[in-house]
Amino acid sequence: MSVILENITKSFNKQKVLDNLNLEVKKGEFHVILGPSGEGKSTLLSIISGLIKPDAGKILIDGDIVNDLPPQKRGIGFVFQDFALFPHLTVFENVAYGLKIRSLSNKEIEDKVTFYLEMVGLEKHKDKFPSELSGGQKQRVALARALVIEPKVLLLDEPLSHVDAWQREKLREDLKTIQQKTGITTIYVTHDRLEAILLADKVSVLHQGRIEQTEPPKEIFYQPKTSFVARFVGATNIFKGCIIEIAGERAKFKLDDSNLIFTVKNYPIFKEKKEISLCLHPEKVSLSTVPKEENHFLGEIIDVKFLGMYFRVLIGMENVELEALVPKEQVSLLVPGENVWICFSPEALHPLCGRPCRQPCDLRKCKTENRCH
Ligand SMILES: Nc1ncnc2c1ncn2[C@@H]1O[C@H](COP(=O)(O)OP(=O)(O)OP(=O)(O)O)[C@@H](O)[C@H]1O
Ligand SMILES: [Mg+2]
Known part of the structure; x- marks a missing residue:
């Protein structure tokens, strides 16, 4: 029933x-x-x-x-x-x-x-x-x-x-x-x-x-x-910023209070100069000694916490802090104070529409218009 x-x-x-x-x-x-x-x-x-x-x-x-x-x-x-x-x-x-x-x-x-x-x-x-x-x-x-x-x-x-x-x-x-x-x-x-x-x-x-x-x-x-949903399900990296350029499949997103620019998949809701928040799951971030992926930024390791199979690593870059969840094998890289490349794909970033659903979410409608109703 x-x-x-x-x-x-x-x-x-x-x-x-x-x-x-x-x-x-x-x-x-x-x-x-x-x-x-x-x-x-x-x-x-x-x-x-x-x-x-x-x-x-x-x-x-x-x-x-x-x-x-x-x-x-x-x-x-x-x-x-x-x-x-x-x-x-x-x-x-x-x-x-x-x-x-x-x-x-x-x-x-x-x-x-x-x-x-x-x-x-x-x-x-x-x-x-x-x-x-x-x-x-x-x-x-x-x-x-x-x-x-x-x-x-x-x-x-x-x-x-x-x-x-x-x-x-x-x-x-x-x-x-x-x-x-x-x-x-x-x-x-x-x-x-x-x-x-x-x-x-x-x-x-x-x-x-x-x-x-x-x-x-x-x-x-x-x-x-x-x-709220992003944080509650563990997508703890949330960035506020603005879409500054759209070119075909890709868009450029400039973070507020920072000169950092991320490359992100072009979503239908994007418009140039649109202010928006993007979220990034910590497990979609990889740390490396060499730059990889379309998004790679040099950061400094601030803190490392052992969680069993994984390490939760806090990294700073410019004015921004970011969390990564990385497997144990990468442990040799992870020394606080050291520099490391932070790498993630454009598809790893996901836009938050910013408005909670007021009605039961109509998935089909929300997907085509890419916003909550
Ligand atoms: N009979 C009651 N009289 C007064 N306040 C109540 C009553 N029942 C619940 N509340 C209040 O309503 C709010 C929600 O309570 P509820 O028990 O539904 O939460 P919950 O999400 O089930 O929490 P938990 O995860 O801790 O079980 C709380 O602030 C609680 O103090
Ligand atoms: Mg309860």
């Missing part, structure tokens, strides 16, 4: 948390809402589920307005940020709870609970109490409890935040498999961009009460439209 939010607004004690928010989740889609802590992600899920009423706006499930429907009639399964299991009930009883209140027969309850406990890999633990389970197992109980009512829509609020890195990877894979098997429309909330890349068909980035961009993960990561 599809889920559509139209102009949803919600304030708590005069603090506007959601501000005319629009969102469209298609039937069968795995849709990830990505945003920093405190931006209103849980509030958004609670509004869809009916646990919180919006101050204004419409909620449509499968085309029907459900604003006045109580939560139990909306056909929604909810996995809460803190599991919310009943401590005095066993795993089996926790999962069976939603079916009991719907007055199913004992046989139906037994069959459905067993089926979903097997799906989440917990059949052997059905007689345990929540206090006897690990974080990952509790999370699986919460998932089975949400799935057992065979909802039309599944809402997952940071469901992997309480499990360690190992369990998280396994649970993440299981979640994706279960979602694909059941085909259930899923809205998954997280502040973790890696989770968004790995799970989502589409990602919506939430910022200041609105969705700033909705697109498949690749587009969100490599073609962010606003500086």
Whole structure:
């Protein structure tokens, strides 16, 4: 079932948390809402589920307005940020709870609970109490409890935040498999961009009460439209400047407060003298002892941080600082105070339209006109 939010607004004690928010989740889609802590992600899920009423706006499930429907009639399964299991009930009883209140027969309850406990890999633990389970197992109980009512829509609020890195990877894979098997429309909330890349068909980035961009993960990561989205997905190099020349496939971009000129792919929105910001992913920058690529500039290494497989290197050139994410093999180059060539292709630079989307993003329109609507 599809889920559509139209102009949803919600304030708590005069603090506007959601501000005319629009969102469209298609039937069968795995849709990830990505945003920093405190931006209103849980509030958004609670509004869809009916646990919180919006101050204004419409909620449509499968085309029907459900604003006045109580939560139990909306056909929604909810996995809460803190599991919310009943401590005095066993795993089996926790999962069976939603079916009991719907007055199913004992046989139906037994069959459905067993089926979903097997799906989440917990059949052997059905007689345990929540206090006897690990974080990952509790999370699986919460998932089975949400799935057992065979909802039309599944809402997952940071469901992997309480499990360690190992369990998280396994649970993440299981979640994706279960979602694909059941085909259930899923809205998954997280502040973790890696989770968004790995799970989502589409990602919506939430910022200041609105969705700033909705697109498949690749587009969100490599073609962010606003500086907030760019920074949040790790495109930390953002340059303000002006298009000074356009020649066929290429354009020249002069950075503000600097004499540096970048060569960039000519985008349809470019016009001479147009002021614009460009972003550059740190992993698209390479460092070298010799100049390479169409863009190469001599810079000075300021700082080097070890991140496991990669080094994050801060380099200065003229008045500009830039980050590069480079593999370990380049480590011999990386001494603070030394000079190094900073190299990147014109295609690595991407323009930010600078205006957050006010409507659900129309990808086709945005692409042809190359701006948000
Ligand atoms: N019941 C409430 N009463 C008052 N303020 C609330 C209530 N629920 C949420 N808020 C406020 O609304 C804002 C958004 O909260 P919300 O829990 O939706 O954020 P979140 O994006 O889910 O954060 P996190 O990633 O930390 O879970 C916060 O500033 C929070 O303090
Ligand atoms: Mg939350």
